[in-house]
Amino acid sequence: MSDKLRVAVLGAKGRIGSEAVRAVEAAGDMELVAALGRGDALSAVTDGGAQVAVELTTPGSVMENLEFLVGNGIHAVVGTTGWTDERLATLRGWLDASPGTGVLIAPNFSIGAVLTMAFAQQAARYFESVEVVELHHPNKADAPSGTATRTAQLIAAARAEAQLPAQPDATATALDGARGADVDGVPVHAVRLRGLLAHQEVLLGGEGETLTIRHDSLHHSSFMPGILLGARRVGSAPGLTFGLEHFLDLN
Numbered sequence: 071m072s073d074k075l076r077v078a079v080l081g082a083k084g085r086i087g088s089e090a091v092r093a094v095e096a097a098g099d100m101e102l103v104a105a106l107g108r109g110d111a112l113s114a115v116t117d118g119g120a121q122v123a124v125e126l127t128t129p130g131s132v133m134e135n136l137e138f139l140v141g142n143g144i145h146a147v148v149g150t151t152g153w154t155d156e157r158l159a160t161l162r163g164w165l166d167a168s169p170g171t172g173v174l175i176a177p178n179f180s181i182g183a184v185l186t187m188a189f190a191q192q193a194a195r196y197f198e199s200v201e202v203v204e205l206h207h208p209n210k211a212d213a214p215s216g217t218a219t220r221t222a223q224l225i226a227a228a229r230a231e232a233q234l235p236a237q238p239d240a241t242a243t244a245l246d247g248a249r250g251a252d253v254d255g256v257p258v259h260a261v262r263l264r265g266l267l268a269h270q271e272v273l274l275g276g277e278g279e280t281l282t283i284r285h286d287s288l289h290h291s292s293f294m295p296g297i298l299l300g301a302r303r304v305g306s307a308p309g310l311t312f313g314l315e316h317f318l319d320l321n
């Protein structure tokens with residue numbers, strides 16, 4: 071057997087999954103041993119001897135897939151969205167029962183998006199107002215994006231730590247949705263537009279000034295270095311890692 075890292079891709083026919091298949095095939099230190107679409111038997115992952123699985127399916131499929139992977143001691147790199155506290159607790163339970171197995175969940179694999187989240191978290195304590203606008207292709211099934219949700223959660227935590235008061239907002243009447251979704255007190259607005267891929271703006275406002283942090287993923291290739299890094303590193307990180315930043319030296 072070769073000493074290459076044996077990798078499976080779940081969601082292999084999807085927009086990001088098909089790109090991940092090509093990236094794994096092109097990586098000199100990896101061997102693609104299974105590429106699963108909807109309806110394919112998960113046993114192909116174990117039959118192929120996968121050490122790591124890249125999970126890029128749908129929020130409706132990801133839990134069943136992870137239960138199988140973790141139960142079989144296969145490390146997982148997960149880009150699929152839809153994470154709630156309840157789902158994370160369930161996943162932690164499976165990991166507790168499978169010591170040594172690692173799962174990385176990355177709301178976004180692109181370095182620019184990871185930095186956007188870090189910069190937003192850093193800036194949040196200095197501004198009275200902050201709102202998040204995410205813009206995606208119209209085929210995206212979930213809103214707001216996993217990245218925007220995570221960004222808003224990080225901002226809210228930074229504001230709470232700095233003991234900032236609630237944001238100023240005199241809105242007394244509004245159409246449903248006009249002020250966006252409320253994620254821990256941070257308004258998040260979702261745009262779906264043909265021609266876009268994945269974009270995000272964090273708008274911060276203070277006395278007489280604003281700061282805008284913007285990131286654009288222009289192609290699915292932007293996510294591939296993060297996926298490959300995750301696949302290489304996840305086996306050395308038992309348990310749950312949430313966020314690619316934990317595998318990067320951001321300092």
Ligand SMILES: NC(=O)C1=CN([C@@H]2O[C@H](COP(=O)(O)OP(=O)(O)OC[C@H]3O[C@@H](n4cnc5c(N)ncnc54)[C@H](OP(=O)(O)O)[C@@H]3O)[C@@H](O)[C@H]2O)C=CC1
Binds near residue numbers: 083
């Ligand atoms: N973290 C990150 O950096 C990124 C995350 N994403 C996320 O990844 C997910 C996929 O996005 P995207 O590729 O655009 O979506 P797609 O709908 O293009 O791809 C998902 C694919 O998964 C397939 N699928 C569903 N269930 C299973 C299953 N049980 N086993 C194998 N395959 C399955 C779907 O099949 P079918 O079409 O039959 O339903 C589809 O081909 C989303 O949650 C998205 O938000 C996307 C880009 C970057």
Ligand SMILES: O=C(O)C1=N[C@H](C(=O)O)C[C@H](O)C1
Binds near residue numbers: 177179217268269
């Ligand atoms: O569905 C997508 O396309 C993307 N999904 C992820 C998210 O919801 O944050 C990551 C990126 O925004 C692309």
